[in-house]
Amino acid sequence: MLKDITLGQYFPGQSPIHRFDPRLKVLMVVAYIVALFCADGLWAYLFCFSMLALCIGLSRIRPKMMLRGLKPVLFIICFTAVLNMFYTPGVVLWHWWIFTLTREGIFNALYMVSRIVMLIMCTALLTYTTSPIALTDALEYLLGPLKKLRVPVHEFTMMMTIALRFIPTLIEETDKIMSAQKARGADFESGNLIARAKALVPVLVPLFVSAFRRADELATAMECRLYHGGEGRTRLNELHFARLDLLGGVLTAACVAAVFVISHFWA
Amino acid sequence: MPPIIELKNVSFTYPHGEGKPESPPAVDNVSLSVEPGEFVAVLGHNGSGKSTLAKLFNAILTPTSGDVLIDGMNTRDESRLFDIRKTAGMVFQNPDNQIVATVVEEDVAFAPENMGLPSKEIRRRVDEALAAVGMSAFKRHAPHLLSGGQKQRIAIAGVLAMQPRAIVMDEPTAMLDPMGRAEVMRTILRLNRENGMTVVLITHHMDEAAQAGRVIVMNHGRMLLDGAPAEIFSQVDELRACSLAPPQTVALLDRLNRDLNAGLPLTALSVEQCADVIYHYLKG
Numbered sequence: 172m173l174k175d176i177t178l179g180q181y182f183p184g185q186s187p188i189h190r191f192d193p194r195l196k197v198l199m200v201v202a203y204i205v206a207l208f209c210a211d212g213l214w215a216y217l218f219c220f221s222m223l224a225l226c227i228g229l230s231r232i233r234p235k236m237m238l239r240g241l242k243p244v245l246f247i248i249c250f251t252a253v254l255n256m257f258y259t260p261g262v263v264l265w266h267w268w269i270f271t272l273t274r275e276g277i278f279n280a281l282y283m284v285s286r287i288v289m290l291i292m293c294t295a296l297l298t299y300t301t302s303p304i305a306l307t308d309a310l311e312y313l314l315g316p317l318k319k320l321r322v323p324v325h326e327f328t329m330m331m332t333i334a335l336r337f338i339p340t341l342i343e344e345t346d347k348i349m350s351a352q353k354a355r356g357a358d359f360e361s362g363n364l365i366a367r368a369k370a371l372v373p374v375l376v377p378l379f380v381s382a383f384r385r386a387d388e389l390a391t392a393m394e395c396r397l398y399h400g401g402e403g404r405t406r407l408n409e410l411h412f413a414r415l416d417l418l419g420g421v422l423t424a425a426c427v428a429a430v431f432v433i434s435h436f437w438a
Numbered sequence: 439m440p441p442i443i444e445l446k447n448v449s450f451t452y453p454h455g456e457g458k459p460e461s462p463p464a465v466d467n468v469s470l471s472v473e474p475g476e477f478v479a480v481l482g483h484n485g486s487g488k489s490t491l492a493k494l495f496n497a498i499l500t501p502t503s504g505d506v507l508i509d510g511m512n513t514r515d516e517s518r519l520f521d522i523r524k525t526a527g528m529v530f531q532n533p534d535n536q537i538v539a540t541v542v543e544e545d546v547a548f549a550p551e552n553m554g555l556p557s558k559e560i561r562r563r564v565d566e567a568l569a570a571v572g573m574s575a576f577k578r579h580a581p582h583l584l585s586g587g588q589k590q591r592i593a594i595a596g597v598l599a600m601q602p603r604a605i606v607m608d609e610p611t612a613m614l615d616p617m618g619r620a621e622v623m624r625t626i627l628r629l630n631r632e633n634g635m636t637v638v639l640i641t642h643h644m645d646e647a648a649q650a651g652r653v654i655v656m657n658h659g660r661m662l663l664d665g666a667p668a669e670i671f672s673q674v675d676e677l678r679a680c681s682l683a684p685p686q687t688v689a690l691l692d693r694l695n696r697d698l699n700a701g702l703p704l705t706a707l708s709v710e711q712c713a714d715v716i717y718h719y720l721k722g
Binding site for chain 2: 302303304332333335336339340343385388389391392393394395396397398399403404405406407408409
């Protein structure tokens with residue numbers, strides 16, 4: 172059952188959104204987030220939303236999947252909504268105890284919630300349409316300038332790749348260890364939170380030991396395959412910037428500019 | 439042609455802790471050479487020093503005394519480390535712990551990427567290596583969804599992509615089920631016979647060693663026997679002395695010899711050969 176998890180939630184496809192250079196996609200997401208935070212007024216928000224809707228439509232990712240990405244942040248969304256509704260000064264509509272509902276509050280809450288929702292959705296769209304390897308490659312490239320400041324960018328992205336590679340292996344191992352412990356009478360399902368957490372200790376210890384052993388073997392195997400850090404390393408799939416990417420980049424820039432104009436001059 | 443792998447009076451002792459008595463050498467004064475195109479199986483039971491020997495071939499360990507020469511390069515020479523590892527590729531026991539990437543072809547590309555080859559050349563080598571192990575159809579798959587035998591074939595492809603002159607395999611089938619073992623053995627044999635790849639196979643399975651062209655038996659760090667499989671496996675008593683069971687066919691013939699004084703030759707390594715020998719004996 173644990174084996175079925177999808178790695179990094181990537182849904183392969185051939186849409187233009189999938190085919191964009193991952194470096195460009197990361198930059199597009201950053202630009203979109205900037206635009207979201209600059210947006211002001213109903214029209215600006217509507218414009219941001221239609222941009223996102225267009226991208227989701229193009230990517231052919233089912234809207235249901237997009238909504239699923241919101242689940243983990245549902246609490247934050249509700250919390251933000253409540254805080255904004257009741258604690259924004261303005262025209263009072265309703266008052267009870269420490270709660271004061273204002274007209275400005277309702278608008279603020281709506282804006283904040285849609286801002287968060289769009290933010291999460293656009294980052295989700297990035298991971299849904301970009302393979303983890305392409306994403307780490309893009310990050311390595313984009314963070315490249317930091318190498319000059321002696322930030323170990325290559326090592327960082329290599330760590331990410333290896334972590335992604337070993338998630339399913341370690342999950343499988345956890346499954347095995349838990350079964351072995353259960354066979355000898357361990358109980359993971361009953362008792363309160365503390366009892367359950369304690370029951371996990373005999374699972375975690377062997378898991379850690381084996382993770383260290385694996386790391387050691389992997390390091391030897393990598394050395395035998397001539398790994399010597401990022402220096403002089405080439406790639407099987409070189410990232411290249413195509414005409415489609417140029418178009419996408421220009422369109423994104425235009426849209427961000429449009430959000431600025433709508434927010435600050437038009438309204 | 440000069441030998442690809444040459445050991446001259448090689449000994450290796452694992453470093454010991456402060457105040458502890460010195461451990462006996464894991465490899466003790468071994469000399470051998472492997473010629474291009476050979477398929478050598480190194481046999482030995484646990485603690486016989488066979489895995490240590492494999493690590494010496496690839497400069498993972500350097501000998502305490504003596505010299506290991508890979509295509510004429512001494513493994514002590516750190517400046518040649520890359521060329522040594524490129525010449526003698528190494529495959530390990532656990533396929534899970536030697537696969538680096540989340541996509542098969544990216545993993546096979548790992549070594550050529552480290553060599554700094556242009557991406558066209560990497561693509562060519564990846565396709566070639568995957569074809570050589572019969573895994574081309576899986577190149578876009580995630581390795582963790584493959585079977586053990588398939589994973590090990592990917593690991594072999596990952597080494598082939600370096601275009602080594604020899605492959606050293608340290609018990610590549612030890613963690614696989616019988617199906618996976620057969621799959622990997624077929625791949626190894628094909629590489630040796632069709633591509634002329636030099637193979638050194640470390641194993642403790644008799645039936646695997648029987649498929650090699652030459653068998654070396656290790657015991658307590660020493661090289662005990664060295665010869666053709668039929669020649670080695672007929673020395674039943676020596677094999678038993680170093681806790682190795684002879685192949686079942688040989689064991690059967692040996693038993694007939696002992697119990698019935700049949701005087702059969704102990705050279706039958708396949709079931710057919712064995713049946714033939716018994717048939718001729720029964721016929722008179």
